[in-house]
Amino acid sequence: MLVAWRYRKRENSFIQSFDPRAWVIFYACFLFSTLTFWDVRFLIPFFIIATYVLLTSGVKWHEIRRAFLFIVGFVFFFAILTFLTGRGGTEVYKEEHLIREFRASFSILGWTPVLKVTVERAFFAVSQLARISSIAIMTILIPYSLNPALYGITFKGVGLPDKFAYAMDLTMRFIPTFGRDFQLTMDAQRARGYELDKISGGIIEQVRKLGPIFVPVTIHAIISSEDIIDAMDLRAFGVGPRTWLDVLTYQFRDRVLIGFGVFILAVSIFVGVMGYGAFWVPDALIQLFP
Amino acid sequence: MMEIPLVVENLSFRYRDRQGAAIHNISFEAKAGEVLLIAGASGCGKTTLIRAINGLIPRSYKGEMSGKILVFNEEVKDWKLSQISQKIGTVLQDPERQILGTKVVNEVAFGLENLGMPREEIYKRVDEALEFLKISHLRQRETFNLSGGEKQKVALAGILALRPSIVLLDEPLASLDPASAQDTLDAVRTLADQGLSVFIVEHRVEDVLRIHPERVMFMSEGEIRYLGNIAGLSKVVNYREVKISAEEIEERAKQDPAPAEIHVLPGAASKGPEAEALVKFEDVAFGYDLEHEVLHGINLEINRGDVIAVLGPNGAGKTTFVKHAIGLLKPKSGRVLVDGHDTREASVAQIAQMLGYVFQSPSHMLFAPTVREELAFGPTNLKHSKEQIEQEVKEALRIVNLSEKENDPPLALSFGQQKRVSIAAILAMRSRILVMDEPTAGQDYQNYMNFMDSILQMPAFEAILFITHDVDLAVIYANRVLMVNDGKLVADGKPQDVLRDFDRLKANRLIPTSLLALNLKRFSATGRFMRAEALAHV
Structure with a gap:
């Protein structure tokens, strides 16, 4: 059975005070606007908006702690990786100004590992953190704030055809369902003495030993999909235009939110076209490390 | 002349990837207002028959099919599944696999939404279906948080809202506690009494017999071995194959040798x-x-x-x-x-x-x-x-x-x-x-x-x-x-202490069975609970 995210109606929640369509449109505008910039000065307002939405969402810390820590960990890991290797940033800056160089005291087959800390790498990591954190915060709130009963009509309301709107609805609910099935399979195999953390051998051998988890999860997902298709077919899904039982009505504040989102996107595109918002490091810092 | 809701003539089907026919030469008619219980061992072809009637065979499950299925005298071979689903409603084996809506009202309305009905009509039919099954109080509940029995009824309501003439239930009791099973069966009986043809595939034969199905079909190896009234069933089937009432088993087992004693653990x-x-x-x-x-x-x-x-x-x-x-x-x-x-x-x-x-x-x-x-x-x-x-x-x-x-x-x-x-x-x-x-x-x-x-x-x-x-x-x-x-x-x-208290059983949604009643009746002679075959030799 498809399970839903842990949504519940929250009093005084800013995000929940809007029509879900208005929120989805605003989210899309926010996402594309954020992706327009690498300049940390332009990204900070987006980070502030995201933080405001998070703090006024009414979502309790214990509800999102696990997901939040996972995503923060993920963001930090990649920011640090980029900082250490310098990869990724080279697409947005051409030259680097060295702050300090750390050279390893050992060599591997004649190659000595070197860590170069440069102004550009440091600022790129900060920009990346601000950019991804803003998007992650806004994204993580969606499952906790959007009523699952309204997924379908929301996607229909933003212009998707019936079949796609319902497919999006099912997809949104498939993710937590997959999580539940994964946990059930893990439990069933652990009860047979299987210990994931004790898997040994080479890469291919390790992948093979993951079979007891991935085969049942995959097969179960396929069987469940077939069941869903049968259940839909048996109740005439897709035979023609469908009526959506729930009705959504825009209020004034929803139009304001959409207008604000579209405004942000338009300004961001304009600013980008005008050549602003690209990767930036303060001149003063560059002069310190010529 | 009254039209017959369903006629199956010489129906055979073999799944594409399997050898041998899953069902072979099945022929019968279903009458309006009857409950037809379909029983048989796992793999005897019960579910295949249901799939053929509701149109999933051959539309979703491919293979070789022969014979005819007529719904109100019309052959359904060329009907779209949406057409069939308005005449024949199916409740799948596990309600969890059937429920799509996040809220009860959305779930019950799903089929009607797909048919593009006006919203007012949808609400009317949803409320009727919920009321009929006495679950109006669940209307705004999330489907995920329902109990097994509630899920089963919600799945059934989703079918009834489409106002079918024939309802197929594939093992509807498999995951239900006895009281929820009884509630579901009562609803099934009422449906038939109101003129629907209800097919119920079930291993829990004794439970279904409580609502007095008009006929029973017993299948074996893809064929019908018995089709007739309840009284005839116990005469043709082996009491070790199909669970019939304890009194009947006891009666018939008297002619057989006493079962071997089980040495537990x-x-x-x-x-x-x-x-x-x-x-x-x-x-x-x-x-x-x-x-x-x-x-x-x-x-x-x-x-x-x-x-x-x-x-x-x-x-x-x-x-x-x-x-x-x-x-x-x-x-x-x-x-x-x-x-x-x-x-x-x-x-x-x-x-x-x-x-x-x-x-x-x-x-x-x-x-x-x-x-x-x-x-x-x-x-x-x-x-x-x-x-x-x-x-x-x-x-x-x-x-x-x-x-x-x-x-x-x-x-x-x-x-x-x-x-x-x-x-x-x-x-x-x-x-x-x-x-x-x-x-x-x-x-x-x-x-x-x-x-x-x-x-x-x-x-x-x-x-x-x-x-x-x-x-x-x-x-x-x-x-x-x-x-x-x-x-x-x-x-x-x-067991003899805990299960003796029928009020406690009721409070815990359990229903005394014929075997329990028989054991309690004979307890002074046996001193312990036994299976019906063994009681026949005490």
Whole structure:
């Protein structure tokens, strides 16, 4: 059975005070606007908006702690990786100004590992953190704030055809369902003495030993999909235009939110076209490390 | 002349990837206002027949089909599934697999939305369907949080809202507690009394007989072996194949030799009682989140020689309770000791050497290319020797009657067979305690009685605990009954003491069976609970 995210109606929640369509449109505008910039000065307002939405969402810390820590960990890991290797940033800056160089005291087959800390790498990591954190915060709130009963009509309301709107609805609910099935399979195999953390051998051998988890999860997902298709077919899904039982009505504040989102996107595109918002490091810092 | 709702003529079907026909030359008519019970062993073709009638065969399940299906005198071969679904409603085997809506109102409205009906008409029909099934109070509830019985009724409401003339129910009782099953059956009876043709495929034949189906079809190897009234059924079927009332079994078994005595847990009997409990729950409380506690203050000991049946309503916390025994869940307060060790300080794999746990759903664990490899997985993880594993696998296969499927892929087997593979996979591990979560759900009577007989006689086990909705299973096999309701242990004692109190049974959504009644009646002579075949020879 498809399970839903842990949504519940929250009093005084800013995000929940809007029509879900208005929120989805605003989210899309926010996402594309954020992706327009690498300049940390332009990204900070987006980070502030995201933080405001998070703090006024009414979502309790214990509800999102696990997901939040996972995503923060993920963001930090990649920011640090980029900082250490310098990869990724080279697409947005051409030259680097060295702050300090750390050279390893050992060599591997004649190659000595070197860590170069440069102004550009440091600022790129900060920009990346601000950019991804803003998007992650806004994204993580969606499952906790959007009523699952309204997924379908929301996607229909933003212009998707019936079949796609319902497919999006099912997809949104498939993710937590997959999580539940994964946990059930893990439990069933652990009860047979299987210990994931004790898997040994080479890469291919390790992948093979993951079979007891991935085969049942995959097969179960396929069987469940077939069941869903049968259940839909048996109740005439897709035979023609469908009526959506729930009705959504825009209020004034929803139009304001959409207008604000579209405004942000338009300004961001304009600013980008005008050549602003690209990767930036303060001149003063560059002069310190010529 | 009144039109006949359904006529099936010489219907045969073979699945594309399988050899041999799943159903062969099936012919019958269904009348308006009748309940037709379809019974038969797993794999006899019941579900295939249902799929052919509701149009999933050949539209979703491909293969070779011959014969005719007429709905109100029209052949449905060229109908679209949407057309068929307005005449024939189907409730699938497991309501969990059918429910799509997040809220009850959306779920019931789903088919009507797809037909593009006006919103007012949809609301009218939804309310009618909910009212008919007496579940209007569930209208705004989230489907995910419903109990098993409620889910079943919501799935049925979603079908009734389409106002079909024929309703097909594929094993609707498989996962329901007895009271929820009875509620569902009462609704089915009312549907038929209002003029619908209702087909009900079910292994729990005795339960369905309570609503007096007009006819019974008994299938075997893809063919109809009997089609007629209830009275005739018990004369043509073997009482070991189909579960009929205890009085009838007793009557017929008098002519047969007395059944062999079952020597329960011979290993435990030879070792005698152990000083320390095998499993001990000390004031265990648990909740999946901070706000809601699911188990409250459970205290209990499982000792050598115990065969425990855990009974209780859907959603009472039975599975949550037994998952603590293997350490998959850790108590929020209190502690669970397995063989004297706190489950907080041992890994699940370590506890698995002591306690084998058979999950409810086989599809969450089967992965291996052959049944043999599937069964060897657990013992290999527990570092058993090669020779030992071979012997354990063979023995487990014999017990669940799947020796000839040794080299088949488990995922290609039927649901009933997969369930037996999942039980065998745990049997092969030779743990000292066996815990089974609804081992007989979706199984045919003969198969589950056979494997329960064999499991109970395995010398390796010192104690067995099983969760079940089948009161008769507790009557026949258990020497101790635990009743769980609302996360609390509400009764713990000998079956004859716990099951004697019919008020308590009712409060825990259990219904006395004919076997229980017969045993209570004869208890002064027998001194213990027995199966009906054995009572015939007392």
